Amino acid sequence: MDWFIAPDYWLSRLVFQRALAAVYLVAFLTAAVQFRALLGERGMLPVPRFTARVPFRRAPSLFHLYCSDRFCAGCAWAGCAVSAALLAGLDALVPLGAAMALWLVLWVLYLSIVNVGQTWYAFGWESLLLETGFLAVFLGNDEVAPPVVVLFLLRWLLFRVEFGAGLIKMRGDPCWRNLTCLHHHHETQPMPGPFSRWFHHLPKPLHRVETAANHVTQLAVPFLLFTPQPVATAAASLMIVTQLWLVLSGNFSWLNWLTITLALPTVRFPGGDAPASAPDTAPLWFEVLVLAVAALLLFLSYHPVANMLSRRQVMNRSFDPLHLVNTYGAFGSVNRVRYEVILEGTTDEVPHEDSGWQAYEFRGKPGDPRRRPRQFAPYHLRLDWLMWFAALSPGYAEPWFGKLVERLLEGDRATLRLLRSSPFPPDAPPRYIRARLFRYRFTTRRELRETGAHWVRAYVREYLPPTRLAGPAQRL
Incomplete structure (x- = not known):
């Protein structure tokens, strides 16, 4: 058996890829519906005006080459079409190289939108989707079992998302340390959901329990992602439950759903091994490419790690224009009044x-x-x-x-x-x-x-x- 692959995570990869395709679909649909009013030629922050003053090297985007409302809409709808095709399993029906190309197309299209999106796209989950989507390019299809190194990088990304969010809270608003932030958060969050009012009126002792549980999930549990199974599966499952709690209590775009998606490759599903007919080795060109990309990403991790360990930690920052490795965090401070x-x-x-x-x-x-x-x-x-x-x-x-x-x-x-x-x-x-x-x-x-x-x-x-x-x- 090839050391490079992990055939017992076959089903985990499949579930992850379909979930990621669904998140991509929502992201491109959002762009297709809203792009003209926000960023179109007569939008509030027109893309042509942005590309005229910001060079390509600082914000790589297809829209530097050509930009019109029709072209932008075409890119967004093309992203919807490719996402839907991958959600339906097209990558399993084509050769390995073609499957990688499909995931790469999604990444290039969405990178092009984010890099010209200005204030409208200055959210941490944009970079998170791009970083996750780039890793998905190298996860393979039915011609090869999931590469061990890519599975590790996905866990590393999930670790940075959760641990970075936990650190920014402990270093930020004192209410996180005295366990009182949730006395206010459900009412003052950016966009409350249908159950936010109910969560807000929960007893204050329960709010303290919520906050303490959040600290455990974000500051302690992430280290368990790198432990042997079934402990790693239990850690990822606890993160999924926590994210579902956040889904019920508010409207955080696809942040929670993408975090759940990131946890899926760590979960070892029963009966999720590769089928008997699956190849037990990976093509040499695929191994070389994946290892080269992994080395690059680990090298680029220096700045996010340095930021995460710094007392002056900042939230949701990209350190390269391709958004390959980023730093994350949320709600370092909580508003008391809405x-x-x-x-x-x-x-x-x-x-x-x-x-x-x-x-x-x-x-x-x-x-x-x-x-x-x-x-x-x-x-x-x-x-x-x-x-x-x-x-x-x-x-x-x-x-x-x-x-x-x-x-x-x-x-x-x-x-x-x-x-x-x-x-x-x-x-x-x-x-x-x-x-x-x-x-x-x-x-x-x-x-x-x-x-x-x-x-x-x-x-x-x-x-x-x-x-x-x-x-x-x-x-x-």
């Missing part, structure tokens, strides 16, 4: 406080207090997430918020499709738009029964004064 920016428009010629201001409703972020939060993850509502950051500080919104208001004043159809509802049709946009900042909190059980509202909100201050277009085609 703020929301509410956008309102009016058709009045001269706006005043008694004008008929009507609110725009977003798909995921809180707005109407009576509307219960919905589950959207793993789909990523990028505008909704950035609106959460905008409520924290106007500085986060500076690159794009003015463009958003401008597009709403123009009745831009692509932008309106990002919203749940608009009180103004595209052909009759408002004359003025304003933004106001509100403080939100979950209702108590009694308040929910009496009012039917899931949130209570209080006006804080003006965020943007009534604003209009200077002319039909002019900017604000």
Whole structure:
């Protein structure tokens, strides 16, 4: 038997590849639906303007070679098609080289989107998907058993995701150390889910247990990934359970689902050995290529490890433009109060406080207090997430918020499709738009029964004064 391969992880690889293809599919679908409004030629942060000032070597992307809304949409939909084909098992029906090429196509397409995505794609799970997707290129198909070294690199990646997140918490907000962060987190997280209110109202002692269990899972359990079976399987399974708990309590795009996917290759499924007809060796060219890539990735791990061990650890940073090896982390600090920016428009010629201001409703972020939060993850509502950051500080919104208001004043159809509802049709946009900042909190059980509202909100201050277009085609 070839030392290079691990035939007893045959089924583990298969489950991992299908799960990763599903995550890729969601990621490309998100891009296909939202790209025009966010990054298109008339988007809030146009890609052509970005590629004109940022050289290829700093942000490698197909869109440096050519960029149009149609081409960008074509790349996103092509990614959807290839992802769906791999989800259906196409890689098992083609030669090893062709299967690797299919996974490489997905990685190149998504890298091209992320590297021009600017603020809209500045999330840790973008780099995590790229790093995971790059490793998937070298995991093989039915012509060869899973390479041991790639399985190790997947565990190494999962270790950095969990351990890095645990360290950033312990070094960050004191509430993680005194076990009180979850007194606030479920209410103040970027996008609550349908059960977040229930989690928020759990007894505080149980919140402390949640926090302590999180520390154990992120700071101790990751080391068990490198132990013999069945201990490694138990460690990965505990991580999966923890991630499912997070799936129930919030909307974190595909972060939790991708972390679950990363844990799957460590799980040794019963009866998951290679079939008797499977080759018991790997092609020489495949071994040489995998070992060379593994050596490169281990060399590139220096900076992420140095960051992870540093007292000045930073979250979610890439150290190379290809996002091959990155550092991860989440919620080094937890907000105690939830703020929301509410956008309102009016058709009045001269706006005043008694004008008929009507609110725009977003798909995921809180707005109407009576509307219960919905589950959207793993789909990523990028505008909704950035609106959460905008409520924290106007500085986060500076690159794009003015463009958003401008597009709403123009009745831009692509932008309106990002919203749940608009009180103004595209052909009759408002004359003025304003933004106001509100403080939100979950209702108590009694308040929910009496009012039917899931949130209570209080006006804080003006965020943007009534604003209009200077002319039909002019900017604000």
